[in-house]
Amino acid sequence: MKTLRIVQITDIHLQAEIGSKLFGVDTAATLGEVIDAIRKLSPVPDLVIVTGDLADDGSKATYSRLREILATTNLPVYVLAGNHDDIDEMHESLVGGNIYFESMLRLDEWAFMFVNSRVEGESFGWIDPHEQLQLVNNLNSVDDLPVLLSLHHSPMAICSSAGCQLKNAPDFTRMVDSFPGIKGVIGGHTHTAAEKKNSGHIQFTSPSSFAQILHDQPQDINEGEGFWGTHRLKPASHGFRVLDLHPGGQISSELYWPGGD
Numbered sequence: 001m002k003t004l005r006i007v008q009i010t011d012i013h014l015q016a017e018i019g020s021k022l023f024g025v026d027t028a029a030t031l032g033e034v035i036d037a038i039r040k041l042s043p044v045p046d047l048v049i050v051t052g053d054l055a056d057d058g059s060k061a062t063y064s065r066l067r068e069i070l071a072t073t074n075l076p077v078y079v080l081a082g083n084h085d086d087i088d089e090m091h092e093s094l095v096g097g098n099i100y101f102e103s104m105l106r107l108d109e110w111a112f113m114f115v116n117s118r119v120e121g122e123s124f125g126w127i128d129p130h131e132q133l134q135l136v137n138n139l140n141s142v143d144d145l146p147v148l149l150s151l152h153h154s155p156m157a158i159c160s161s162a163g164c165q166l167k168n169a170p171d172f173t174r175m176v177d178s179f180p181g182i183k184g185v186i187g188g189h190t191h192t193a194a195e196k197k198n199s200g201h202i203q204f205t206s207p208s209s210f211a212q213i214l215h216d217q218p219q220d221i222n223e224g225e226g227f228w229g230t231h232r233l234k235p236a237s238h239g240f241r242v243l244d245l246h247p248g249g250q251i252s253s254e255l256y257w258p259g260g261d
Contacts, residue, residue: 006242008240009049009209012208013055028069030238037256039074051187052118054085055086080116081118082153082188110145113148116131124162142181146245149182155172157169164189164215183202183250186203186204190205190215202253211234212237214233242256
């Protein structure tokens, strides 16, 4: 049995036009820095998981551009939709070659579950009953394999703003705790890095490949000021997470900051 090396990229927010910028950041350039750092990793990763907000506009042109960029990883890439994404357009214009959009994967002695938390037209996340049932069925199909579960909206309480929430996080976490095979949960959406040990698994959220966001504490929040009244952007700070999945279900993790933290 071998240790699997997984890379998590999240919240790319790619633009359709070459040279275009989001809040002054060329998100293709920062993604390029992340991919360059991934290609230098040793040992070489087995898999890349991209946990949503791949495109900023959900357009065909952006996904076609992203497909070309992700091909340069020379690794299998599994993608999830975020609140900025268009699921139909992802299937049409992104999937193919080394890029996959699936609900589960078995690889060596691990199983991977990919959960959709996207809600049409909303920033917050929700795992609907159909998605929960599919997850339970997938979990019941993998016997005793340890599981890494991925979704866009982290169940961790990083920020109290409504748009940052996985609305049914407590129910989801209780369900995860009821399956001892789940060893880790990775998410995005927050544009920040954190981890939390639960009773039987570890939750991770990872920095964006575009820019990190600082979430003000609840006592500082003034929702009347809108999103940027409660959050601060660090445009020079972007990164990714590496997870080493060991035989027996242990997980070790390290953050990489090609743009500085």
